[in-house]
Amino acid sequence: MAEHVPRRRRTLQDVATDVGLSANTVSRALRGQSGVSEATRERIRQAAERLGYVPNVHARSxxxxxxxxxxxxxxxxxxxxxxxxxxxxxxxxxxxxxxxxxxxxxxxxxxxxxxxxxxxxxxxxxxxxxxxxxxxxxxxxxxxxxxxxxxxxxxxxxxxxxxxxTDNYAGAHAATAHVISQGARSIVMLEEDLTITTIHQRIQGFRDALTEASLPCDDSQILMVPTRRQDRVVLPWQAGDAYRMTVDLLSRGHRPDAFVVGNDYFALGLYRALRERGLRCPDDTFVVGFGDYPFAEFLDPPLSTVRLPAxxxxxxxxxxxxxxxxxxxxxxxxxxxxxxxxxxxxxxxx
The missing domain is CATH 3.40.50.2300 (Response regulator)
Structure with a gap:
């Protein structure tokens, strides 16, 4: 069961009311000042912890x-x-x-x-x-x-x-349904390998769009691209990772009708991998991104993508x-x- 979120910040007076003492006594006890018995001090400390009261370093403000x-x-x-x-x-x-x-x-x-x-x-x-x-x-x-x-x-x-x-489920579902409407039947998704709800929702939107079109959908169609977020602070994604995964996929003789990618940076690597294999987009395969980042419309060809309402x-x-x-x-x-x-x-x- 989800934990209830209090309506407001807990105050010193909340603690005082809970233990039935004055705010001055509670304040002296929490600051370790004299004039408060150890038993009372402990009762006040436990009440403060239970209520989630934290002394505010900007009390005067x-x-x-x-x-x-x-x-x-x-x-x-x-x-x-x-x-x-x-x-x-x-x-x-x-x-x-x-x-x-x-x-x-x-x-x-x-x-x-x-x-x-x-x-x-x-x-x-x-x-x-x-x-x-x-x-x-x-x-x-x-x-x-x-x-x-x-x-x-x-x-x-x-x-x-x-x-x-953002309704990430709806975005991924729309992107997948779009390439299906364009005639794609074998579709691969490139996604980040972070275990966060946004990615789970996009993957589910991708899966459901395929299922609704009576198209196959198994784990081999979802490629989880290693993210660099946990060891880099410059860029959240690296186009090179998507490039290498696409090269590996194509080298195994699998050429999907379309790619749905979890962010536009992945499309940069994907485009390069396609060019090196002599494949043209959209003649040989479709690509749709996620994010509509500033460079998306200037790629060759311009990238179809999901614009996020940040x-x-x-x-x-x-x-x-x-x-x-x-x-x-x-x-x-x-x-x-x-x-x-x-x-x-x-x-x-x-």
Whole structure:
């Protein structure tokens, strides 16, 4: 069962009310000052831990009012989707008088944990998070502390938290259905090997489109491209990995009618592998990407791709977070899925 997210940050007064003592006594106990018995000190400590209360290093600012500052935890700023997302969040937050503090996780659980701890202690008004989805979930503690936060792009199914994401399932389904409508019958997908919900959703959209068209779909048609996100901070993907996997596929005598790739960078490597084998796109095979990054329309041939609504995702996330910060009635915690757009160009014969 998903854990309930408190409506607001836990305060010193919450702890005092819970144990039936004054806020002054609770404050002295938590700061280790004299005049509080050990038994009472322990009872206060346990109550603070149970409630998720964390002493705020910016307590004076909280007394005076809001910091008007929002945290933003992103996995990789060189990802064009996240670059646009950051810009949209910053612009919308600025319209409401809020500043942004950026934290980078680089898909590292350790860095994500450090970011979560900083978020709790920094006195931010709220935080927008792209979770790593690693073996642990540090955002549980943020939720217990009452910090308003919104998850974007990925999901945390064990927390009842507001989520805004691109409908990756719909995007992959539309891309696959498009090449099927163009006559493709044998189709291969190139995807990242990260175990995150966005990739799972794209793979499912690919599978379902094939099944609905009564076309074969087995694991051999889904090639998981090694990602460099966990050991590189420059680019989230490497076109060379997709190139090598495509060369290997073609060298084994398999030439699909179409390729659906999880991001446009993979298409760069795929195009090169096709050219080296004397194959032409779209005459010999179709290619459709994901992302509609700035270079997509300038490739030869221009790349059909799924345009991601990063700006809309960002603006929607800010709106939800501000509702939480203001203490408005909580919006539905069902994920909000923003629809992508299939952009057709010459790589699929259109």
């Amino acid at each position: 909280l007394v005076l009012g809001s910091h008007r500052t929002i945290g933003l935890v992103i996995t990789n700023v060189s990802n064009p989707f996240y670059a646009e997302l950051i810009s949209a969040i910053e612009l919308r937050a600025a319209e409401e008088g809020y500043h942004i503090v950026l934290f980078l996780s680089e898909e590292s659980p350790a860095r994500e944990l450090a970011a979560a701890e900083n978020v709790i202690q920094s006195g931010l008004d709220g935080v927008i998070v792209v979770p790593v989805q690693g073996p642990t979930n540090p955002w549980r503690q943020v939720a217990r502390a009452g910090m308003p936060f919104v998850v974007v792009n990925r999901r945390l199914d064990d927390l009842a938290v507001d989520t805004v994401a 700006a809309e995702v960002g603006r929607t996330a800010v709106e939800l977070l501000l509702q939480r910060i203001r203490g408005d009635d909580p919006p539905p915690t069902e994920p909000i899925l923003v629809q992508p757009e299939l952009v057709t160009r010459s790589s699929t014969g259109v």
